[in-house]
Amino acid sequence: xxxxxxxxxxxxxxxxxxxxxxxxxxxxxxxxxxxxxxxxxxxxxxxxxxxxxxxxxxxxxxxxxxxxxxxxxxxxxxxxxxxxxxxxxxxxxxxxxxxxxxxxxxxxxxxxxxxxxxxxxxxxxxxxxxxxxxxxxxxxxxxxxxxxxxxxxxxxxxxxxxxxxxxxxxxxxxxxxxxxxxxxxxxxxxxxxxxxxxxxxxxxxxxxxxxxxxxxxxxxxxxxxxxxxxxxxxxxxxxxxxxxxxxxxxxxxxxxxxxxxxxxxxxxxxxxxxxxxxxxxxxxxxxxxxxxxxxxxxxxxxxxxxxxxxxxxxxxxxxxxxxxxxxxxxxxxxxxxxxxxxxxxxxxxxxxxxxxxxxxxxxxxxxxxxxxxxxxxxxxxxxxxxxxxxxxxxxxxxxxxxxxx
Amino acid sequence: xxxxxxxxxxxxxxxxxxxxxxxxxxxxxxxxxxxxxxxxxxxxxxxxxxxxxxxxxxxxxxxxxxxxxxxxxxxxxxxxxxxxxxxxxxxxxxxxxxxxxxxxxxxxxxxxxxxxxxxxxxxxxxxxxxxxxxxxxxxxxxxxxxxxxxxxxxxxxxxxxxxxxxxxxxxxxxxxxxxxxxxxxxxxxxxxxxxxxxxxxxxxxxxxxxxxxxxxxxxxxxxxxxxxxxxxxxxxxxxxxxxxxxxxxxxxxxxxxxxxxxxxxxxxxxxxxxxxxxxxxxxxxxxxxxxxxxxxxxxxxxxxxxxxxxxxxxxxxxxxxxxxxxxxxxxxxxxxxxxxxxxxxxxxxxxxxxxxxxxxxxxxxxxxxxxxxxxxxxxxxxx
Numbered sequence: 001x002x003x004x005x006x007x008x009x010x011x012x013x014x015x016x017x018x019x020x021x022x023x024x025x026x027x028x029x030x031x032x033x034x035x036x037x038x039x040x041x042x043x044x045x046x047x048x049x050x051x052x053x054x055x056x057x058x059x060x061x062x063x064x065x066x067x068x069x070x071x072x073x074x075x076x077x078x079x080x081x082x083x084x085x086x087x088x089x090x091x092x093x094x095x096x097x098x099x100x101x102x103x104x105x106x107x108x109x110x111x112x113x114x115x116x117x118x119x120x121x122x123x124x125x126x127x128x129x130x131x132x133x134x135x136x137x138x139x140x141x142x143x144x145x146x147x148x149x150x151x152x153x154x155x156x157x158x159x160x161x162x163x164x165x166x167x168x169x170x171x172x173x174x175x176x177x178x179x180x181x182x183x184x185x186x187x188x189x190x191x192x193x194x195x196x197x198x199x200x201x202x203x204x205x206x207x208x209x210x211x212x213x214x215x216x217x218x219x220x221x222x223x224x225x226x227x228x229x230x231x232x233x234x235x236x237x238x239x240x241x242x243x244x245x246x247x248x249x250x251x252x253x254x255x256x257x258x259x260x261x262x263x264x265x266x267x268x269x270x271x272x273x274x275x276x277x278x279x280x281x282x283x284x285x286x287x288x289x290x291x292x293x294x295x296x297x298x299x300x301x302x303x304x305x306x307x308x309x310x311x312x313x314x315x316x317x318x319x320x321x322x323x324x325x326x327x328x329x330x331x332x333x334x335x336x337x338x339x340x341x342x343x344x345x346x347x348x349x350x351x352x353x354x355x356x357x358x359x360x361x362x363x364x365x366x367x368x369x370x371x372x373x374x375x376x377x378x379x380x381x382x383x384x385x386x387x388x389x390x391x392x393x394x395x396x397x398x399x400x401x402x403x404x405x
Numbered sequence: 406x407x408x409x410x411x412x413x414x415x416x417x418x419x420x421x422x423x424x425x426x427x428x429x430x431x432x433x434x435x436x437x438x439x440x441x442x443x444x445x446x447x448x449x450x451x452x453x454x455x456x457x458x459x460x461x462x463x464x465x466x467x468x469x470x471x472x473x474x475x476x477x478x479x480x481x482x483x484x485x486x487x488x489x490x491x492x493x494x495x496x497x498x499x500x501x502x503x504x505x506x507x508x509x510x511x512x513x514x515x516x517x518x519x520x521x522x523x524x525x526x527x528x529x530x531x532x533x534x535x536x537x538x539x540x541x542x543x544x545x546x547x548x549x550x551x552x553x554x555x556x557x558x559x560x561x562x563x564x565x566x567x568x569x570x571x572x573x574x575x576x577x578x579x580x581x582x583x584x585x586x587x588x589x590x591x592x593x594x595x596x597x598x599x600x601x602x603x604x605x606x607x608x609x610x611x612x613x614x615x616x617x618x619x620x621x622x623x624x625x626x627x628x629x630x631x632x633x634x635x636x637x638x639x640x641x642x643x644x645x646x647x648x649x650x651x652x653x654x655x656x657x658x659x660x661x662x663x664x665x666x667x668x669x670x671x672x673x674x675x676x677x678x679x680x681x682x683x684x685x686x687x688x689x690x691x692x693x694x695x696x697x698x699x700x701x702x703x704x705x706x707x708x709x710x711x712x713x714x715x716x717x718x719x720x721x722x723x724x725x726x727x728x729x730x731x732x733x734x735x736x737x738x739x740x741x742x743x744x745x746x747x748x749x750x751x752x753x754x755x756x757x758x759x760x761x762x763x764x765x766x767x768x769x770x771x772x773x774x775x776x777x778x779x780x781x782x783x784x785x786x787x788x
Contacts, residue, residue, distance in 0.1 A: 029610035036614070043641045050640045121445050122438035123452035137768035138761050139721040142735055146757055344626035351728055358628060371636040378629045379621075386624035 062368045069363055071355040072271050084364050091360030098277055099343040105282035110289025117294045135287035141348055143284055148276035148352045159260045161251060176275055179246040180268035187243040193236035201225040273354035285342045296331035329400045333393055340389045467491050481749040491755045495747040503737055506577020515556045516580055546591055573651040577732035586720040589658040597666025604671055622664035627722050630657045635729045654726055662719050669711035673704035713775035717768050735760050
């Protein structure tokens, strides 16, 4: 009896190490680390050997070498003699540019279509339903090809144009032309005025909210803000002696046939690759945003609408003050991930030779053979964009999370 | 005794009158759904105009003006300077290429068997009412890939050629699209499950490695992954070891979709109540039997819609392989544009329209299936 008791009391101490969860966990983790180290060593040693054989010097020195190729769109100064590093930077800016414009239009279209999906009107409902289904179920690359090779090939050719917007904007196969603002010395004050107006609006909004919380009195904040942001820069513009004018594109209709068409470098121009890519990205992403918006609005309990109506709110304030703030809580997280998707999808630009990060990087890769460095740059850029986005998302989620009582 | 009552009492029920015309039938429906207010009427008119301006030219192009038969471009050239419609004769002539690529004609029966086996195993697997799910799934996920691999690439045992080798370079069209998409999903499923379990693991190293792996692949665009697998992968291998181009792309696609699959599976794992884990442990099951017998069957069933959605995304994304020089359906169509025999103004539009229809039919069908499964699996209360 005593012996047995002693046995069972000592049993845990003698239990096999194999069955100890801590030891097993440690063993698996060490095994994983070991495998990863071995795998990493295998890859690195092979790569070094392969690079030596192909006579490719690894390192970042190539970024300073002159690129020697041009680009159809550069937001900063760029010539053929600029460096490879500069070329990649130009591509990065172009990626950001197409992403920002695409996100802007995708949001607008997406919200309109998402709300239209819930319309009482059968025709509107059906159109938005089929828009979403058609666009979502066809590959984005095919849509980019459609816009670039089918739609933009149907516009007037180089020597012709199609004008709209009171003759201010022109479209032909070389792109979309419009007036370009030219800033003369002294125009910086307009910018300052705008910044001051925005700052003033911010503080007035804060003050108005405080006052409303304290006294219940409302302040016409929207009208004030609109007035400030429009009037202040306009007044400054007039006071400083109108230091800005619009430069219109110059369309040459006379003279030798080869000289006809839009004069280079006069007015603002958007290249057709940009137009096709933006249209495809905005319309494709808008279909996903529409579904997010619809789900977000439907996620708000119907009792909220009824309660708001019972409090005497009309339809419009109900939507603005009760439904949308609650729907946004559901909408924003998937919306940001759609924005991120749009940014990543803009890398398809390479298929129609829009000079984005992947396209420019690809050219550099072909010229220098620095595959590892270029792909590392690509991945670093896209990864940091996605990390920044998810950081924002976490911050927003914490701010907007339901405060439960 | 009869009483002269001032009350009139009906002795029979009044006949049931039909609802007013304005609230029932077609007119009632139109009043409620199309013309309930001035604003609504305006919206209806604008909507009809938009729909008409989009659909009418499409029907005109694809059906009315279309050319259905012909031997070469002559048939599809616009008559007397007008606009020509879709050149379906060109699609008909190129149809075998769009489906099989440049796969040798005498060996096409092998591809057909693979297509047939694929459909014959997938359809009963997808129908919830069919029996033998486990056998079926094993056949589809384990036996089918092996059979399909030998059928498609060829089989040589000890010098005797049983099935002639067909290089992957001549594969193309829908075949490549399906091979990449299906392999990507089937191969990424076990990897994704492992990563999802790893991300929920209590062991810090395993958890960290899983998180880094998942977030890395989810953070980069597929096109850079494809460039990486076609340019960088050969650098990683010892001298003399080369990979087939298709295999390189498949590795990239599998790693990429495994990260997305892991997040889908993780969602399913999180939806399983803690009691299931505790119950399994109370029965004395260890980690893997618990996962294999209790948790994963429930979790995977829950995430079928998610897996289908990932598959739709991957199926659409396979078009990107044309950028690294492979010929999937879209790439094959794109490359057929260089053929002077069929070069007409409407050739590009016809090719893209055909590709759009094929992709739409596949993806729309799959998304309907995913919605059907979602409804079937949804046992909660809906508003």
